[in-house]
Amino acid sequence: MATIEQPPVISAPEQAVGANGRWAGYLRLLQMRMLELWREPEVIFWVFVFPLLLALGLGIAFRDKPPDVTPIAVVAGPHAQQVVDLLQRSSEHTAIHPDVVAASAALDGFRLGKYALVVTMDDSGVHFRYDPARPESLLARTQVDDALQTAAGRRNPIHTETNASSEPGARYIDFLIPGLLGMNLMNSGMWGIGFALVEMRQRKLLKRFIATPMRRSDFLLALVSSRLVLMIVEVGLLLLFGVLVFHVRVEGALLSILLIGALGAVSFGGIGLLTASRAQKIESVSGLINVVMMPMWIFSGVFFSYERFPRVFLPAIRTLPLTALNDALRSVILQGASLDSQLGRIAILAVWGAVSFVLALRWFRWS
Amino acid sequence: MAVAIQCRGLRKTYDGKVEAVRGLDLTINSGECFGLLGPNGAGKTTTIEILEGLLEPTSGEVEVLGRTWQSHARELREWLGISLQETRLSEKLTVRETLQLFSSFYRHPTSVEAVLEELSLQDKADALVGKLSGGQKQRLAVATALVADPKILFLDEPTTGLDPQSRRQLWDIVRQFQQRDGTVLLTTHYMDEAERLCDRIAIIDHGQIIAAGTPAELIERLTGHHVVEFAVSGQSADNGTAWANLPGVQSVRTDDGLFSLQVSEPHETIPALLAEVQKQHAQLIHLTTRQASLEDVFVQLTGRHLRED
Numbered sequence: 001m002a003t004i005e006q007p008p009v010i011s012a013p014e015q016a017v018g019a020n021g022r023w024a025g026y027l028r029l030l031q032m033r034m035l036e037l038w039r040e041p042e043v044i045f046w047v048f049v050f051p052l053l054l055a056l057g058l059g060i061a062f063r064d065k066p067p068d069v070t071p072i073a074v075v076a077g078p079h080a081q082q083v084v085d086l087l088q089r090s091s092e093h094t095a096i097h098p099d100v101v102a103a104s105a106a107l108d109g110f111r112l113g114k115y116a117l118v119v120t121m122d123d124s125g126v127h128f129r130y131d132p133a134r135p136e137s138l139l140a141r142t143q144v145d146d147a148l149q150t151a152a153g154r155r156n157p158i159h160t161e162t163n164a165s166s167e168p169g170a171r172y173i174d175f176l177i178p179g180l181l182g183m184n185l186m187n188s189g190m191w192g193i194g195f196a197l198v199e200m201r202q203r204k205l206l207k208r209f210i211a212t213p214m215r216r217s218d219f220l221l222a223l224v225s226s227r228l229v230l231m232i233v234e235v236g237l238l239l240l241f242g243v244l245v246f247h248v249r250v251e252g253a254l255l256s257i258l259l260i261g262a263l264g265a266v267s268f269g270g271i272g273l274l275t276a277s278r279a280q281k282i283e284s285v286s287g288l289i290n291v292v293m294m295p296m297w298i299f300s301g302v303f304f305s306y307e308r309f310p311r312v313f314l315p316a317i318r319t320l321p322l323t324a325l326n327d328a329l330r331s332v333i334l335q336g337a338s339l340d341s342q343l344g345r346i347a348i349l350a351v352w353g354a355v356s357f358v359l360a361l362r363w364f365r366w367s
Numbered sequence: 368m369a370v371a372i373q374c375r376g377l378r379k380t381y382d383g384k385v386e387a388v389r390g391l392d393l394t395i396n397s398g399e400c401f402g403l404l405g406p407n408g409a410g411k412t413t414t415i416e417i418l419e420g421l422l423e424p425t426s427g428e429v430e431v432l433g434r435t436w437q438s439h440a441r442e443l444r445e446w447l448g449i450s451l452q453e454t455r456l457s458e459k460l461t462v463r464e465t466l467q468l469f470s471s472f473y474r475h476p477t478s479v480e481a482v483l484e485e486l487s488l489q490d491k492a493d494a495l496v497g498k499l500s501g502g503q504k505q506r507l508a509v510a511t512a513l514v515a516d517p518k519i520l521f522l523d524e525p526t527t528g529l530d531p532q533s534r535r536q537l538w539d540i541v542r543q544f545q546q547r548d549g550t551v552l553l554t555t556h557y558m559d560e561a562e563r564l565c566d567r568i569a570i571i572d573h574g575q576i577i578a579a580g581t582p583a584e585l586i587e588r589l590t591g592h593h594v595v596e597f598a599v600s601g602q603s604a605d606n607g608t609a610w611a612n613l614p615g616v617q618s619v620r621t622d623d624g625l626f627s628l629q630v631s632e633p634h635e636t637i638p639a640l641l642a643e644v645q646k647q648h649a650q651l652i653h654l655t656t657r658q659a660s661l662e663d664v665f666v667q668l669t670g671r672h673l674r675e676d
Contacts, residue, residue, distance in 0.1 A: 019475050028471035032460055039459040039495075203455040211421060211451065212515065213444035214472040367421065 025214050029222035034229065037192075046191070047234060051184045052241050055177060058303070059246050062172040070140045072117040073106035074098045079121035083148070090147030096140070116140035174249075177242040178329040179302040184234055185261060186296060186322050189268025190289045192227055194276035198285040201276075207367040216366070224269050231265035232258065239333075251336030259339065260332060263346060264325040267353030271321065274360040296322035324348040369397040370433075371519055371550040372418055377427035379413050379574075387413040389574035391427070395567075400541065400551040402565035404558070404661065406671070410574035411554035412452055415523050418552065419449050432518060445474055448517030450508045452524045452554075458497030462488055462507055465496060469511040477516035486510045486540060502533025509540060520544055522553040526560060538564050558661040570665060577668050582661055589664045595636060596627045598653040599644055609647070613639045618667065629659065629667070 037043045074080050080100045087098055098119070101109065109115040110129060117140040118129040126148060131137040150156075200206045209219060235258060242248035250257070275292055279285040299306055299313070300322035309317060317323055324345040331337035331345075339346070377391040388410045395401045403411045416422040418429060420436040420443060429436060431443055456465055463479060470476035483489050486506045491499060499507065505525060512520055522541070526534040541551055541564060555561055561568045562582045569579040578585055586592065610626055611619045615636040617629045630636045633656050644651050666672055 020471055020473060024471040028468045032457070032464060032468050035464065036457055036459040204451055205454060205456065207421065208449075208451055208454045208456075208511070209472075211419060211444070211447075211449040212469060212472040213441055213474070 023218075026218040026222050029214075029219055030225050033222055033226040037226065037230070043192075047184070047188050047230060048237055051180050051234070051238050055173070055180055055238065055241060056245065058176055059173040062176075069095060069097050070116050070136060070143065071097050071099065071114065072119060072140055072144060073109055073115040074100045075103045075106050075118065075120040076100050077120070077122065079123075083119055083121050083126070086148050086151040087144065089151045091150070093147070096143060096147065117144060119144060171246075173242070173246045174334055175305070175330070176303065177238065177246075177248050178333045179326050181235055181238055181261070181329055181333075182264065182300070182322055182326040183297065183302045184238065185231060185264040185325065186268045186293060188230060188234065189227060189265055190272040190275065190293055192230065192272070193223055193269045194272035194285055194289050195282065196223070197273065197276040198279045198282055201280065201365065201367070202282060204367070210366045220273070220361075224266055227265045227269050228262055231261050235261045248333075250333055252332035252338075256332050256339045257329065260325070260328050260342070260346070263349050263353070264321075264329075267321055267325075267349045267356070270353040270356035270360065273364070274356040277360045277363040278365050280365075296320055299323070301326050319348060321349050321352040324352075370430075371395050371397045371399075372401075372429075372431050372552060374418060374429045375427060377414065377417060377429065378425045379410075379417060379422065380425045387574055388417070388424070391571075391574070391576055393418075393569060393576070395550065395552055397550050398545070398548050399566040400545050400553070400564055402561040402568040403552070403554040403571055404556070404561045404565075404568050404665075405554075405571035406556055409571045411556075411571055412523055413574075414571070415521055415552065415554050419447065419521050420444075445515070446518045447521060448512030448515045448519070449521045450512045450523065450525060452527070454508055456496050456504070456507065456511070458495060461493050461495055462499070462510075463492040465507060466510055466514050470514045473515045475516060476514050479514060482510050482514045485513070485543065487536070500533075502529050502536065505529055505533065505537065506540070509537065513540075513544065517549070519550045519552065522551065524554055524556070526555070526557065534560070558665070562661055568661070570661075570668065572665075572669050578664065585661065585664050586659045589667050592659055593630050593633045593656055594627050594659050594663055595630055595633060595640065595656045596625055596653070597640070597651060597655070598625050599647075599649040600652050609643060610640070613643060620666065625653070627663075629663065 074083050084098050084100065087093055087096055099109075099115070103120070106115065106118045107129075110118045110131075113134075116130070116134065116136045120127040120129070126145075128141050128145070130141040197206070200209075210216065239248075239250060239257070243250060271292065272289070275288050276285050279288060296302075299309065299317045300320050301317075302322070306314070306317045306323065318327075328342040328345040328349070331342060332339075372393065372395040374391065374393050377388055377393075378386070379388040380386050391410075391414060393401075393414075403414060405411050413422065417424045418431065420429075420431075420440060432446060434443055436443065460468070463483065466479045466482060470479055480489075483492050486509065488503065488506060488510060491503055496504065496507065509520075509522065509525060512522075520541070525541075526537050529537070538560070541553070545551055553564070565582065567579065567581050568585070569576045570585070571577070578589065580588070610616065610628060613628070613636055615630045615632040617631065619629075620627050628636065628640075637654075637656070641651070662672070
């Protein structure tokens, strides 16, 4: 009888829910960020597939070609066959391809660049017609002269030996892979944080978040953490691809590579955050991101060595964050350099990241 | 009765020029549904965002649940559920994930499943936000506020752009929340929404409150209970004084040849009106009577319609 008087339990579902701990918000933010990225096919493409395609394309385009064959013209005459025979006997015969043609055809071909050299042999000896302004012409003259003299029985006063080298570690693809790693970390840091933030600001999602008790530091931390998770996959995939497809040799410790990659990801995350700290529109931040990244694409030695730029620019180029990242990655991956040998570059990268973060937090707009 | 929200002398000036809010006093009691009613650009959103602690007032004082934003921001955030005007939530998350995310920010949130059920979103729990209809998105926006298990619910234009059925669904949600002793502050430019949903309203225009009270009070105080609208032919239209002197007429407006009289007793006014029309040798070409609404109050106060563009 007495049991009827008990008050009904109304809020059973509420009571079933436990209180949230300190890190509940951070963990959910990170989880949801990863889910969002996973569900965005463009992200998967640009972050993971695009760098692989780029590596594949450039790796194939600049693969090591067989040595060049230099076409030369031998002017038809009584001694022409003798020249060809002598060349056949020389050690250089694979590098030189002689055509026996009439004098006029030989000169026309030379003028048009078809032949690097015109060789005429008569009773007085061998005549070379070459163009000192064309490197391959110069080279052909030396090669042919050398081949003829040696085949005719010249003895060289000093014995020399040469070894041709195109080993893994010194090829273009070896140079390229660390550069692509660095560029990819920059791209995804800038877009993954800068663009994402402005998009959320434009959607008023940032404002909605700060209308809750969410800690702002948790939000930014989750964003940076998501970059680190992606970084491991990005670096791992590209390295694995280089090793499997192009037989790139990774000399350094994997942990060192990941640590440098992590620093790169975080620093470019900071630069992305700074770039996005005030922009209200996706269009304006896209422009800003490109303005920030463009100089580094060109100067920081992604596709070719920055040593090609005039010497006066080099100190400035070396202080760019992407240059520091690329140089450190190359040293560790290709030369097996230790982390402490890269401290200078690590410091440059860290300063860029730290200064950007501090400024970004000062200027950041949540709405 | 406990006070939930109070503000005094609220002012907000943007860039030192645009005065969005110009001296606003409000007291909102615990457990009531309070509406800020006004046309677009009246300062409703600025006001509600100041009360939500998202904007700093240029001057004035705000107290929410007896606390100020300066001293107790974090605590207040735990107690308030906020739905902003036009937030576009992440389209790549599902409804449930979105609510899980928002609930993770609060120390003591309510259960996600309970909120899904209360807002009739169970069927859509695993649908991506990008695939929801406008009404469902708006319900989700309110759900992200309710998952906080808040003491006060802030809704900025919750039904703008929704179809009638979705609007009614949202009204039910607000009433349910109120029945659990929740306090609601909402902004709207819909008269019917304010009339049906709100216990008390403040009409805002140009950053100031021009009238406040229960909808019934406002209608009674500022207009008659009834409106008689008519049009006549065969005479000059601006002869308003003849109508104003009819018995029971409180005020007269003309709008594009249409006269409307605010009257307290239509059965006294209408016979006199017909007699007056005959006396002027005019023809009555249109005559209706209806209950006065907040729209009439607004027109009475400002000379403009609420939704004029």
